[in-house]
Structures are given as C-alpha cells and as structure tokens.
Amino acid sequence: MVGSSQENPYSTSALSRVDDIHTAAERAVKGTKWEDATIAVGGVTSMYADLQAISNAGYKRTAVLMLIGIAIVLAALLRSLIMPLYLILSLVLTYYTSMAVTELIFVNGLGYAGLNWAVSFFAFVLLLALGIDYSIFLMDRFNEYRGWPVKEAMLSAMGHMGPVIISAAVILGGTFAAMYPSGVLSLLQIATIVLTGLLLYALVVLPLFVPVMVRTFGRANWWPFRQPVSEVDGLEQQKIS
Numbered sequence: 098m099v100g101s102s103q104e105n106p107y108s109t110s111a112l113s114r115v116d117d118i119h120t121a122a123e124r125a126v127k128g129t130k131w132e133d134a135t136i137a138v139g140g141v142t143s144m145y146a147d148l149q150a151i152s153n154a155g156y157k158r159t160a161v162l163m164l165i166g167i168a169i170v171l172a173a174l175l176r177s178l179i180m181p182l183y184l185i186l187s188l189v190l191t192y193y194t195s196m197a198v199t200e201l202i203f204v205n206g207l208g209y210a211g212l213n214w215a216v217s218f219f220a221f222v223l224l225l226a227l228g229i230d231y232s233i234f235l236m237d238r239f240n241e242y243r244g245w246p247v248k249e250a251m252l253s254a255m256g257h258m259g260p261v262i263i264s265a266a267v268i269l270g271g272t273f274a275a276m277y278p279s280g281v282l283s284l285l286q287i288a289t290i291v292l293t294g295l296l297l298y299a300l301v302v303l304p305l306f307v308p309v310m311v312r313t314f315g316r317a318n319w320w321p322f323r324q325p326v327s328e329v330d331g332l333e334q335q336k337i338s
Contacts, residue, residue, distance in 0.1 A: 156218045176322045183310040184232045187302045195294035213283040220290040228298050231262045266299035
C-alpha cells in the first residue's frame with residue numbers, strides 16, 4: 098500500500114498522522130489474506146515519529162533524574178531540605194511559563210502548527226542547568242549570612258549577587274540570541290525558550306518568588322539540619338539567661 102501527502106513531512110501534524118495511517122492500514126487488511134501480515138509505515142515522517150516517541154520516553158526519565166540529582170546537590174550544598182524544594186519549583190514554573198510564551202509566539206503569532214518535538218527536551222536541560230547556577234549564586238551567599246536575621250540576610254545576598262546574576266543572564270541571553278540568524282526552526286524555538294526563561298528567572302523569579310519563600314519559611318529554611326541562631330536571637334537569649 099502506497100500513500101503520499103503534500104504536507105510538510107517534518108510538521109507536527111504530519112508526525113501525529115503516522116499512528117492514524119497505521120490504524121487505517123490495519124482496518125483495510127482485516128478480513129483479507131493479508132490480515133496476518135506485519136504492517137509498518139515507512140518514510141521520513143515515520144522515522145521522525147519514532148524518534149519523537151523515543152525522545153518523549155527519554156525526556157521523562159531524564160527530567161526525573163535531573164530533578165533528583167539537583168535536589169541532592171542542593172541539599173548537600175545548602176544544608177537544607179526546604180530550600181531545594183522551592184528552588185526546583187521555581188525552575189519548573191519558569192520552564193513551563195517559557196514554553197507557554199514560546200508557543201504563544203510561534204503558534205498563535207507566527208502560525209506554526211506547534212513546537213518541534215525535540216525542543217522541549219533540550220530547552221528543559223539548558224534552562225534547568227543555567228537556572229540552577231543562578232539559584233546557587235544567590236542562596237550560597239544567603240547561607241553565608243545564616244547567623245543574621247533572615248530578612249537582612251536575603252537583602253544582603255541579593256544586593257551582592259543581583260548584579261552578577263543579571264550580568265550573567267544578559268551575556269548568556271546574547272549567546273542564545275545568536276541562534277536566530279540560523280533560520281532553523283528548532284533552534285529558534287530553543288533560543289526563545291531559553292531567552293524567556295533566563296530573563297524571567299533573573300528579573301522576576303529570583304528577586305520576587307525566592308525571597309518570598311525564604312521569608313515565609315524563616316529559620317525553617319535550614320530544616321532538618323541545625324538551624325542557625327541569629328545575632329538578634331542570640332542577644333535575646335543572653336538577656337533571658
């Protein structure tokens with residue numbers, strides 16, 4: 098059985114039709130002498146559909162392993178089980194927001210059928226790897242002031258590391274912006290996701306979301322490890338004793 102289509106063989110809609118073609122072929126041979134034959138769909142589109150299926154399965158496994166690995170490293174570095182939780186949450190929220198913005202631009206704005214199947218995987222790896230660096234910059238400096246009141250410690254950490262983080266985001270943003278002249282759709286989409294994520298994380302999430310979480314948990318930020326006593330608390334304890 099031979100079929101053809103005028104549609105772009107690499108498009109999302111073409112890839113999604115591979116399973117439909119396979120199902121239609123199975124229905125067509127049912128009750129005929131070819132009923133027991135092995136049915137396969139060939140061509141470039143089928144090959145890319147298989148790669149997409151493999152990538153999706155690998156993406157889920159890689160995402161879980163990355164998040165677990167990052168959580169372990171952060172817990173050991175920051176000596177806390179609380180801080181890794183909201184830092185990872187901030188990165189995941191940034192990733193999905195960036196994906197939504199990119200889809201809005203390319204699908205709703207530019208009229209593409211959807212994002213390339215490989216984009217989500219590579220964008221996730223890049224954005225998480227870069228975003229966690231910025232988190233470590235800020236929270237490691239915050240940990241240096243663990244003897245201070247939480248509010249003052251975070252303000253001081255932001256004052257010292259804010260310019261560094263923003264400068265790094267701008268430099269990396271310029272690097273990924275260099276992908277735009279390539280004209281390759283998947284690279285354009287990856288660059289858009291990473292650029293959006295870097296700016297969102299450096300200008301919104303780290304300055305607003307993370308300090309709010311730090312302030313909310315207070316001294317519990319270092320749970321279950323030994324929680325530091327601030328200088329103010331120490332003076333009050335001395336007065337009581």
